[in-house]
Amino acid sequence: MSIDAREFRDALSCFGTGVTIVTAVDSTGAPVGMTASSFNSVSVEPPLILWSVTKAALSADAFRMASHFAVHVLGAHQVQLSNQFARSGGDKFDGVNYRVNAHGVPLLDDFSVLFQCETWAVYEGGDHWIIVGEVKEFHREKIPSLLFSEGAYASATPLGSTQEEAAELAEVGRDPIENTLIYHLSRANTLLVSEFHRAISAQDLTLPEWRVLTALNAVDGAQDIEALHLRTSLHPNALRDLVYTMQDQGLCHRALRGQKIFARRTEKGAEIVRKLMRVAARYEAEALRGVSQSEAESLRNLLRQVIENTSQ
Ligand SMILES: Cc1cc2nc3c(=O)[nH]c(=O)nc-3n(C[C@H](O)[C@H](O)[C@H](O)COP(=O)(O)O)c2cc1C
Structure with a gap:
């Protein structure tokens, strides 16, 4: 069966996910960040998570090479921020409040859950890099998370x-x-x-x-x-x-x-x-x-x- 890329993407979008912003620093010390819904849990012992970044992203190499990164699970009120970090290039951090951790990784002030990670493995997965991180620290705010399903943002109503x-x-x-x-x-x-x-x-x-x-x-x-x-x-x-x-x-x-x-x-x-x-x-x-x-x-x-x- 030959797979039509458009129909494949469309079918994949039926799998509703949360929305995250992943941040790191590039080799020059500049902050990088992007919106990613490919985040997932991997292991509890050791605590591992993963996400995947398209090789076409301008920041793909920075993420692939980064020793540390942070995943911010977004709250339902952060659609605008998600869109800001989904635009390729430009200064995504413009107007965004953040501090940096001991590894220089930008930590945004606003999130639903924050995972600070050390890169554990990077695998090649077709046109994406699969990045596995070991969670070193996490922090949870009890606010409803932002969801993404079939191309649209959503919030959960049980x-x-x-x-x-x-x-x-x-x-x-x-x-x-x-x-x-x-x-x-x-x-x-x-x-x-x-x-x-x-x-x-x-x-x-x-x-x-x-x-x-x-x-x-x-x-x-x-x-x-x-x-x-x-x-x-x-x-x-x-x-x-x-x-x-x-x-x-x-x-x-x-x-x-x-x-x-x-x-x-x-x-x-x-x-x-x-x-x-x-x-x-x-x-x-x-x-x-x-x-x-x-x-x-x-x-x-x-x-x-x-x-x-x-x-x-
Ligand atoms: C809801 C949503 C989820 C996304 N998830 C991913 C993802 O998991 N991996 C990815 O590589 N790009 C994902 N993107 C697209 C990137 O955010 C976008 O390509 C990014 O702006 C690339 O930035 P850069 O080219 O400046 O590095 C997503 C976009 C949106 C709106």
Whole structure:
């Protein structure tokens, strides 16, 4: 079987990960850093971790040669920092607070978990270097970590129990958390959204494809990767692959103008959006069974108000 690189990357992106920034110093003493999701645990005794760096990265040699490095597992509030360290070249540390450890390795002030490592082994793995580190010191802040899945940043919301389990729990006795707005919003969201996600899969669509389709449907003309990135929050690299795959499926038209990639909706894509919006309306009607029109309108307004209050 010959492996199509784009489809391979796309399949790999289904494996959700955390996001880290790995730092070290190069041979001239300058700090180097890059965003990496390839971080993983290896061994507890001795304490080993690994990550892999593409040979194409400007800092690849610095990391390969470094005797020490640090891995910062990012918190859910650090998307902007992740993007800053994912841009190749330039001064990634500009405006970032950090100190250096005894080996000159930059330690960022803000993180969810920090692992300070000594390089234990470096292996060649195709177009990447696999770097194994022995953890010498680590520090954990109890804040939610940033996640990355299917080309998009995310934060974890534990999947709620099934409806049956929830009913059983309700009979057993009421948990005080169940009286909070946070509980009700999160449960209603989990139940409604997971049902809608099944409808999306039934159209043979992935969630990122659905997000791109709705973004394309919002305007008549073509949109470039940057515009799609702003509308969908999907990472530009993932979007570049995605519009290719979606073109193959007839879901969008793709065009190259100069260096820029543009995508435009197709009739097939627009039809799928219309179909799924009808499904969404059916789910919504079902979820609002027994609720009057004016109550439903009030609910929407209240939720809008909650969103506005919390996004300030
Ligand atoms: C979420 C995310 C995860 C990434 N993970 C890796 C990774 O594990 N290994 C890698 O080599 N590049 C990864 N990258 C890309 C690098 O961050 C990017 O190539 C980096 O800017 C290279 O910097 P340099 O060329 O200045 O050394 C990732 C990018 C993002 C946005």
